[in-house]
Amino acid sequence: xxxxxxxxxxxxxxxxxxxxxxxxxxxxxxxxxxxxxxxxxxxxxxxxxxxxxxxxxxxxxxxxxxxxxxxxxxxxxxxxxxxxxxxxxxxxxxxxxxxxxxxxxxxxxxxxxxxxxxxxxxxxxxxxxxxxxxxxxxxxxxxxxxxxxxxxxxxxxxxxxxxxxxxxxxxxxxxxxxxxxxxxxxxxxxxxxxxxxxxxxxxxxxxxxxxxxxxxxxxxxxxxxxxxxxxxxxxxxxxxxxxxxxxxxxxxxxxxxxxxxxxxxxxxxxxxxxxxxxxxxxxxxxx
Numbered sequence: 001x002x003x004x005x006x007x008x009x010x011x012x013x014x015x016x017x018x019x020x021x022x023x024x025x026x027x028x029x030x031x032x033x034x035x036x037x038x039x040x041x042x043x044x045x046x047x048x049x050x051x052x053x054x055x056x057x058x059x060x061x062x063x064x065x066x067x068x069x070x071x072x073x074x075x076x077x078x079x080x081x082x083x084x085x086x087x088x089x090x091x092x093x094x095x096x097x098x099x100x101x102x103x104x105x106x107x108x109x110x111x112x113x114x115x116x117x118x119x120x121x122x123x124x125x126x127x128x129x130x131x132x133x134x135x136x137x138x139x140x141x142x143x144x145x146x147x148x149x150x151x152x153x154x155x156x157x158x159x160x161x162x163x164x165x166x167x168x169x170x171x172x173x174x175x176x177x178x179x180x181x182x183x184x185x186x187x188x189x190x191x192x193x194x195x196x197x198x199x200x201x202x203x204x205x206x207x208x209x210x211x212x213x214x215x216x217x218x219x220x221x222x223x224x225x226x227x228x229x230x231x232x233x234x235x236x237x238x239x240x241x242x243x244x245x246x247x248x249x250x251x252x253x254x255x256x257x258x259x260x261x262x263x264x265x266x267x268x269x270x271x272x273x274x275x276x277x278x279x280x281x282x283x284x285x286x287x
Contacts, residue, residue, distance in 0.1 A: 005235045012227045013243050017250025019220040020091035021258055022212040023083050029209035032083035033199035035216075037192040040075055042217035044189040047182045047225070058179040060186070066171055070180075071187020074164035078157035079188075085157070088150035090261045093139055095251025096271050097154035099278060102244050103128040104162030106281045112166050124280030131273030138266020177229040185221075244278055 026035050051057045060067065086094045103125050110117045132155070141147050164184075172180040231240040248271055255261040 005231060008227050008231055009243055012224055013246030014250045015220050015224045017095055017247045018254050019216055020086055020095045020251050021254045022216040023086045024091045024259060026209040026212035027083050027087045029201060029203050029205060031199055031202045032080050033195050034201050035213060036079040036083050037196040038213055039217045039221060040185055040188045040192055043221040044185040046222045047185050051178055051182045056176055056178050058175060058183045063183060067183035067187035068191060070164060070167060070184045071191055073160050074184050075188030076191050078160040081153040081157040085150040085154040088146050090141065090255060091259060092252040092255040092261050092267065093135060094154050096135055096248040096274060097151065098158055099244055099248045099274050100128050100155065100158045101161045102241065102278050102281050104159045105165045108162045108166045120280050124277040127273055127277035131270050131277055134266060134273055135270025138269065140262045140264050177232055181225050241282055245275055
């Protein structure tokens with residue numbers, strides 16, 4: 001990767017790592033459903049406008065069912081699960097749990113695409129379980145049913161992202177990354193927009209919450225997509241996947257700086273084991 005691509009990879013990780021603190025700020029005001037509905041609707045409008053400007057609008061009439069499905073598993077479901085998890089966990093812990101996405105992707109690929117399951121991948125998945133156990137068991141948070149449920153929601157969101165990756169690989173190979181992203185964003189916006197009526201913001205909207213929502217939609221979604229598309233096109237998907245190592249590091253850093261979240265030995269140990277497990281899986285995919 002050239003220097004510019006490395007810089008963009010770092011910026012992408014910083015943006016996605018920051019999304020957890022924005023959710024932490026805006027989530028209690030909007031609620032997880034309303035927050036993520038506004039996020040995907042704003043992102044969808046902006047992405048469609050950009051796609052129209054460069055003649056890359058996908059064929060919605062031919063693929064609306066596929067866009068609704070990937071919008072559900074790629075945005076709507078994991079976004080709401082993560083938002084709810086972040087409200088009950090530390091933002092840093094939620095970011096670390098989301099680093100398990102490559103592990104779930106490898107498992108889904110094995111079961112769905114019947115890719116061979118190597119010893120290295122099995123070891124990586126096993127270490128991932130150990131890492132999650134260390135992270136939750138030794139974190140600054142007390143082990144309560146609410147914390148365990150939020151942990152399960154964060155892991156379910158990671159599984160949903162793994163399903164999305166495999167489904168997109170099988171279904172949208174003929175689309176450009178921007179077209180696929182537009183379809184996914186519009187699919188999720190169509191599914192979630194009606195929910196904003198039955199799940200309006202919980203309290204009066206404050207300026208910090210509103211600014212956090214705008215940052216979440218514009219910076220962590222639209223801008224992040226553009227950086228991601230460039231990296232996929234120039235550096236390739238394998239090198240781009242290394243962003244999984246950087247996101248939790250930025251998640252911890254932003255949460256510690258802006259939210260004053262504690263970082264103890266359990267958090268760092270869990271992070272280390274999870275990143276080792278992700279490295280084993282990604283290194284296997286490169287091989």
